[in-house]
Amino acid sequence: MTQVKKKVAVMTSGGDSPGMNAVVRAVVRMAIHMDCDAYCVYEGYEGLVRGGNYIKKMGWEDVRGYLSEGGTLIGTARCMAFFERAGRLQAAKNMVLSGIDALIICGGDGSLTGADRFRAEWPSLLEELVSKGDLQKEQVEPYQHLNIVGLVGSIDNDLSGTDATIGAYSALSRICEMVDYIEATASSHSRAFVIEVMGRHCGWLALMAAVATGADFLFIPEKPREDNWREEMARVIKKVSGILPNRRFLCPSLINDQHRDMGKRKTIVIIAEGALDKHGSKITPTMVKDLLADKNGLALDTRITTLGHVQRGGTAVAYDRMLATLQGVEAVKAVLEATPETETCFIAITENKITRKPLMAAVKETQQVAKLIDAQRFEEAMGLRDTEFSDQYKSYAMSATMNFGEDTVAKDEEVSQHIRL
Amino acid sequence: MRIGFINVGAPAGGMNAAIRAGVAYCRSRGHEPLAIHNGFAGFARHHGDQPLGAVRPFDWLEVDGWASKGGSEIGTNRELPEESGIEHIANLIKQYKFDALFLIGGFEAFHAVSQLRKARNQYPSLCIPMVLLPATISNNVPGTEYSLGSDTCLNELVAYCDKIKQSASATRRRVFVIETQGGRSGYVALLAGLSVGASAVYIPEEGISLQMLNTDVMHLKEVFAKDKGQTRAGRLVLVNEKASRTYSAKLIADIIREEAHNRFESRDSIPGHVQQGGVPSPMDRCRAVRLAIKCIQHLEKFGPRGYERPGQIAQDSFSASVIGIKGADVVFSSMQDLEENETDWKNRRPTSAHWMNMKSVVDILGGRPDYPAPVPDLQGLMAKDAKRGLEA
Numbered sequence: 166m167t168q169v170k171k172k173v174a175v176m177t178s179g180g181d182s183p184g185m186n187a188v189v190r191a192v193v194r195m196a197i198h199m200d201c202d203a204y205c206v207y208e209g210y211e212g213l214v215r216g217g218n219y220i221k222k223m224g225w226e227d228v229r230g231y232l233s234e235g236g237t238l239i240g241t242a243r244c245m246a247f248f249e250r251a252g253r254l255q256a257a258k259n260m261v262l263s264g265i266d267a268l269i270i271c272g273g274d275g276s277l278t279g280a281d282r283f284r285a286e287w288p289s290l291l292e293e294l295v296s297k298g299d300l301q302k303e304q305v306e307p308y309q310h311l312n313i314v315g316l317v318g319s320i321d322n323d324l325s326g327t328d329a330t331i332g333a334y335s336a337l338s339r340i341c342e343m344v345d346y347i348e349a350t351a352s353s354h355s356r357a358f359v360i361e362v363m364g365r366h367c368g369w370l371a372l373m374a375a376v377a378t379g380a381d382f383l384f385i386p387e388k389p390r391e392d393n394w395r396e397e398m399a400r401v402i403k404k405v406s407g408i409l410p411n412r413r414f415l416c417p418s419l420i421n422d423q424h425r426d427m428g429k430r431k432t433i434v435i436i437a438e439g440a441l442d443k444h445g446s447k448i449t450p451t452m453v454k455d456l457l458a459d460k461n462g463l464a465l466d467t468r469i470t471t472l473g474h475v476q477r478g479g480t481a482v483a484y485d486r487m488l489a490t491l492q493g494v495e496a497v498k499a500v501l502e503a504t505p506e507t508e509t510c511f512i513a514i515t516e517n518k519i520t521r522k523p524l525m526a527a528v529k530e531t532q533q534v535a536k537l538i539d540a541q542r543f544e545e546a547m548g549l550r551d552t553e554f555s556d557q558y559k560s561y562a563m564s565a566t567m568n569f570g571e572d573t574v575a576k577d578e579e580v581s582q583h584i585r586l
Numbered sequence: 587m588r589i590g591f592i593n594v595g596a597p598a599g600g601m602n603a604a605i606r607a608g609v610a611y612c613r614s615r616g617h618e619p620l621a622i623h624n625g626f627a628g629f630a631r632h633h634g635d636q637p638l639g640a641v642r643p644f645d646w647l648e649v650d651g652w653a654s655k656g657g658s659e660i661g662t663n664r665e666l667p668e669e670s671g672i673e674h675i676a677n678l679i680k681q682y683k684f685d686a687l688f689l690i691g692g693f694e695a696f697h698a699v700s701q702l703r704k705a706r707n708q709y710p711s712l713c714i715p716m717v718l719l720p721a722t723i724s725n726n727v728p729g730t731e732y733s734l735g736s737d738t739c740l741n742e743l744v745a746y747c748d749k750i751k752q753s754a755s756a757t758r759r760r761v762f763v764i765e766t767q768g769g770r771s772g773y774v775a776l777l778a779g780l781s782v783g784a785s786a787v788y789i790p791e792e793g794i795s796l797q798m799l800n801t802d803v804m805h806l807k808e809v810f811a812k813d814k815g816q817t818r819a820g821r822l823v824l825v826n827e828k829a830s831r832t833y834s835a836k837l838i839a840d841i842i843r844e845e846a847h848n849r850f851e852s853r854d855s856i857p858g859h860v861q862q863g864g865v866p867s868p869m870d871r872c873r874a875v876r877l878a879i880k881c882i883q884h885l886e887k888f889g890p891r892g893y894e895r896p897g898q899i900a901q902d903s904f905s906a907s908v909i910g911i912k913g914a915d916v917v918f919s920s921m922q923d924l925e926e927n928e929t930d931w932k933n934r935r936p937t938s939a940h941w942m943n944m945k946s947v948v949d950i951l952g953g954r955p956d957y958p959a960p961v962p963d964l965q966g967l968m969a970k971d972a973k974r975g976l977e978a
Contacts, residue, residue, distance in 0.1 A: 190783070194951045225953065230755070232783045233748045334869055338741075341868040345654050377871040379606065379653030429647065480748065483740035484869055486781040494947050515914040517731045517940075553876070560875045564610035 173500060174220065174265045175493075176206035176213065177237040178272035178279075181477060182318045182332025184485035185237040188271045190228040191493025197225055199497060204265060209272070210244035210279065214252045216259030232490075235480045241272075253283055257290040261305055267312035267500035269493075271331065273319040274531045280313050281509050281525055287311040312503045314496045315511035315524050316489075320477055323367035325530035326522050327513035328553055331492065334484045336363070336476045337373050343472055344378045344433060351431035357402070357457045357465040359434045359450045363476050366535045369554060370476070371437035376561045380433040381424050384440035384448050386538050387547045388558060391443055395456055399463055402432050432457070432465060445541045491519050515551075587685035587890045589882065590641070592622040592629065593662035594691035594698050598721040598735025599866030600874035602652035602659050604690050607875040609644050611882050619644055620682070625663025625691075626698065630670035633678055641682055653871060656738075656864050664694045667701045675702070676709035685892065686715045686885040688878075692722025692733065693769070693934045696908065700925050703906040706896070713896035715888035717881045717918070718908045719874075723861055726771035726935040728928040729919040730910025734877075736774065737870045738863035739767075743778040746857045747822055751782065754820025759810055759850040761785075761821045761842050765835035767861050768826050770933040773941055774861070775826040779948045785809075786954050787824045788838075791939055794830040795960035799838065803845045805955050810850045877916070881909050884918055 175192040177185045189205060196203040203223045206212045212219030231238060246252030260268070270280045291308065294300040317324045322333035340362050351358050360380075364370040368385025375383040382398050384390065391397065402424055424432065434457070440448045450469045458467040481489065492512040499510060499521055510521040530549055537546035547555060589612060591605055605621075612619040621644055622629045628640040652659055667675045679687075687702075689695045699718050706712045720727035723739035743766060754760040766775040772789025779787035786802045788794050806821065823842075825835050839854035846852060866874075884907070892899040899905045903920035910917060919928075930937045948954075964972050 191951060194953075198950050230751075230783075232781065233751065337868045341654065341871070342865075345865060348654075373868060373872050376875050377603075377653065377868040379650060424650075429650065482867065483744045483777065483781045484737060484867075486744065487740075487777060490780055490951065491944065491947065494951075516911050516916070518914045556876055557872060560607065560879050563614050563879060564607045564875055 171201040171266045171501070172204055172264050173201045173267045173269065173497060174204035174206050174263075175239075175269045175271070176209060177239055177241045177318065178209035178270055178276035179241060180273060180319065181236045181241055182320045182330070183235050183335035183477075183479060183481035184331040184489035185271055185318050186231040186234045187481060187486045187489035188316055188318065188331065188493045189237070189239055190231040191490045192269050192497055193223045193228045194225060195494045195497040199501060201497075201501070204263065205239045206268075208240040208242045209276070210247035210256065211242040212240070213256040213259060214244060214246045216255070216262065220259060220263045220265070232486055233480055235478055247279060250286075253286060254290055254293060256283070257287065258294055258299055260311075261291070261294070261300060261308050266308070267314070267503070269314050269316065269496045269500060271316040271318040273317070273321070274324055274528050277315040277317070277511060277524055278528050280315060281528070284311050284313045284509055310505040312500045313509050314499045314503070315509070316492050316496055317511060317513075320370070321364045321367045322369040323365060323531060323534075324527055325534065325549055325551070326527035327511075328515055328551055329484070329488060331485055331489045332477075332481070333369065335479065335482045337370055337377070338482050339476050339479060340370060340374045340472060341377045343470070343475065344374060344380070344435075347470060348378070348431055348433065351433065354466060355430045357432035357434070357463075357467040359436060359453045359457070359467065359469045361436050361438060361450045361469070361471040363472070364437050364439060366439050366538055368437045368439065369550075371435050371440075372554070372557055372561060375435045376557055376564075378433065378435075379564070380435045381429075382434045383561065384434075384436040384453070386437060386439040386441050387534075387543060387550060387554075389441040389443050389445075389541075389543055390448070394442060394448075398434070398453070398456065402457070402463060402465075439538075441538070443541070445539065488514060495519055495521070587617045587886065588683055589617055589619050589686045589688055589885060590622050590679075590682070590684045591619055591660065591688050591690070592625060593658045593660055594625050594689055594695035595662060595664055595722060596692060597656070597658045597662055597862055598692065598723050598733070599656055599738030599863045600734035600870035601662070601690050601721050602655040602657070603866065603871040603874035604719055604721065604734060604878040605660065606649050606652040607878040608688055608882050609646070609649050611879045613646070615882075615886070617882070617886075620684070621660045624661035625665055626667050626670045626675060627663040627665040628661060629678060630665075630674055633682070654865055656862075656866050662691065666694060666698050667705075672701060672705045673709065676705065676711050679714070680711035680893070684714060685890040686888065687717075688881055688885065689716065689718045690721045690734070690878075691718070692720065692724060693726055696720070696727050699906055699908070699921050703921050706900045710896040711893045713899040713905075714892040715885045715899065715905045716907075717884050718921075719877055719881050720908065720910060721874075723774060723863075724768045724771045725773040726769055727908065727910075728924045728936040729908035730912065731940045732873070732911045734870050734874050735862070735866070738867045739774050739861045740777050740781065741867050742861050742863045743774060743857065744781045746860065747778060747782040750855055751820045751822055754822070757851070759813070761806060761823060761839070761850065761852045763823045763825060763835045763839040763842070763852065763854045765825055765827055765854065765856045767858075768828075769935070770828050771935045771939070772826045772829070773939070775824045775829075776941060776945060776948060779822075779824045779952070780944055782822055783952055784822045784824045784948065785952050787945075787948055788829040788833070789826050790828045790933070791942065792829075793960040793962070794825075794833045795958065797958045798960055799833065799841060801955055801957040803842055806842060807845065807849070809953075810846070877909050880916065884909070
């Protein structure tokens with residue numbers, strides 16, 4: 166009997182993110198290298214349900230140049246049909262007809278949850294297809310188990326268990342670039358800007374952007390502000406016109422200084438789209454702006470910039486290309502090594518290490534974070550984010566003089582005698 | 587504590603962000619951060635300049651704006667303490683009553699910490715905690731898999747290569763040979779190759795041989811013979827500046843052009859110092875903040891006036907250390923341990939390249955054929971004997 170080549174398919178699903186094309190290229194080429202046939206499923210789950218031309222065999226040259234393209238070239242779509250069993254039944258039939266042995270899906274937590282459910286249902290779907298007479302028993306025989314591996318493609322970086330999702334650093338780059346531009350005009354006009362960034366339930370983009378740009382104040386879902394956030398923000402940003410030159414040199418008495426008091430000419434506030442106060446009510450950019458612009462308060466000339474879809478666009482940064490490529494390669498190895506007993510896994514990265522992790526545990530944890538935030542159990546929510554997240558949060562708190570209640574230690578005695586030289 | 591901040595070596599993205607975070611953290615803890623301008627050269631010869639000496643406090647209003655600045659605001663210099671005069675440096679550290687040193691830089695900074703550590707038994711003033719935060723585009727500092735600036739550099743290279751590839755594709759059938767920096771470390775060349783889909787990457791760790799070039803050139807000829815594609819027909823070859831003493835980017839491009847016999851084209855291109863980047867990448871900036879704070883926290887543990895108890899400081903091997911990312915962890919490594927066990931001093935890089943396993947991925951996905959690996963150079967007496975036919 167001649168050895169039949171395994172067929173490995175790759176699909177992008179959910180919102181597009183920079184780096185998805187690098188995933189497709191890596192999977193297609195690695196699969197071919199491992200002596201498999203490579204397929205692309207176009208338009209996400211929609212393509213799986215429609216079948217036919219949507220499931221296409223790919224050659225080595227077909228993915229040439231994919232690394233330097235943004236978005237996803239094989240398309241993605243919101244697919245309502247796949248939420249229904251009938252849709253999944255059709256998808257299963259199409260996969261059997263195309264002879265797909267393994268499926269690699271790059272998408273967000275929603276897409277990956279769908280994938281795991283699909284896998285769990287797989288035997289019963291095949292059974293139904295045979296009993297309905299859609300497929301013959303012999304046809305489904307070789308496809309008793311569906312191998313699925315997930316890759317996390319999302320700009321939000323909201324999946325638990327991995328430090329970075331594919332696309333997150335590209336989006337962060339875009340945000341920082343925009344903030345850098347805004348800073349120039351903010352500084353020139355001595356203005357305040359409230360910048361809203363994406364991220365759904367996750368404050369990663371907002372937090373990292375604040376760390377990278379040295380923003381004056383930050384609102385994220387995981388760390389909602391106390392009731393007095395208005396006073397707190399006002400204190401930090403307090404405006405005093407003019408620069409006080411003799412106070413510009415560092416001295417301990419300035420430790421709790423306020424940014425405008427020091428003569429700072431620009432004010433940047435970064436707000437995550439999911440920002441909340443302690444009671445779970447939304448904090449909007451307009452609320453922040455009104456406060457900054459309040460004639461009886463700070464009275465700053467304030468503008469709102471909502472970055473929107475700019476954040477999703479463009480080509481992937483080097484890190485995302487590397488991450489997507491290495492994870493794509495690992496995913497092909499993982500699907501080929503998987504047995505019926507192995508749990509569905511996704512490919513993660515921790516600091517500098519690429520690993521396989523159980524998918525469902527991570528998805529559950531991710532959904533748990535959202536639930537905890539909804540239930541206003543913020544400390545626990547923060548605990549479920551990775552160490553980098555809380556580390557960076559502390560870094561931000563320390564470097565931005567926000568006085569987040571982090572420990573400020575007694576100065577050692579000699580510091581007080583300083584300020585000479 | 588009085589903590590001296592100093593940049594050593596070439597500029598790298600994130601240096602300023604690291605200083606800003608370190609200064610902010612020092613302020614919140616009541617320490618006194620002091621800038622040492624222009625590296626050890628500035629310290630040694632300009633510390634007493636009037637009206638502005640090389641050692642001075644930070645102006646927070648100014649520092650606060652450094653989060654996204656490229657280059658080095660306090661100036662950086664490659665001079666090593668032994669070149670400046672180690673006794674002189676030790677005396678200055680005493681004179682300015684430094685309780686700790688925070689160094690940010692590349693392999694020179696690593697070398698500098700090594701020199702200062704080794705001179706501790708002669709000069710008690712050097713018995714203060716010192717920590718190095720690696721910052722170099724070459725990513726060649728022992729003790730870490732990532733150095734500040736390397737991500738910025740990769741992004742510059744990726745942007746550069748994307749443009750070159752577009753040009754190569756538009757003019758059809760053209761190979762570009764691009765020379766990258768990185769010293770004797772092939773890290774940026776390889777990772778850039780991974781990110782842009784290079785047909786071949788030449789790195790110093792492996793070297794270049796005639797047979798290897800031959801295989802790659804033959805492969806290019808085959809590919810172009812078969813290729814009737816109208817789009818995306820550009821090819822990139824990346825070569826590290828020190829991959830070979832003979833086969834430079836220009837020579838490789840010339841060889842390819844000669845061998846192509848007018849069936850396709852070849853050009854060389856050298857981005858040079860553009861690779862240091864303009865505005866540092868967010869990853870470099872964010873990691874700078876996080877790692878810098880960890881560094882100051884590490885220095886804090888040793889307390890002020892270490893020079894009054896030199897034995898105790900010198901005995902603790904972590905009093906001179908390097909912060910780094912290794913695998914899944916952020917770790918401090920003792921300088922002595924790194925010097926003795928993980929440093930290839932001759933080639934100015936770590937003894938093992940953690941990224942070498944990515945080489946096969948680049949080659950596989952770039953469709954590069956198997957090639958004969960170059961033979962490693964013989965060294966010292968072995969080489970002498972071999973040349974005289976006296977093989978053992």
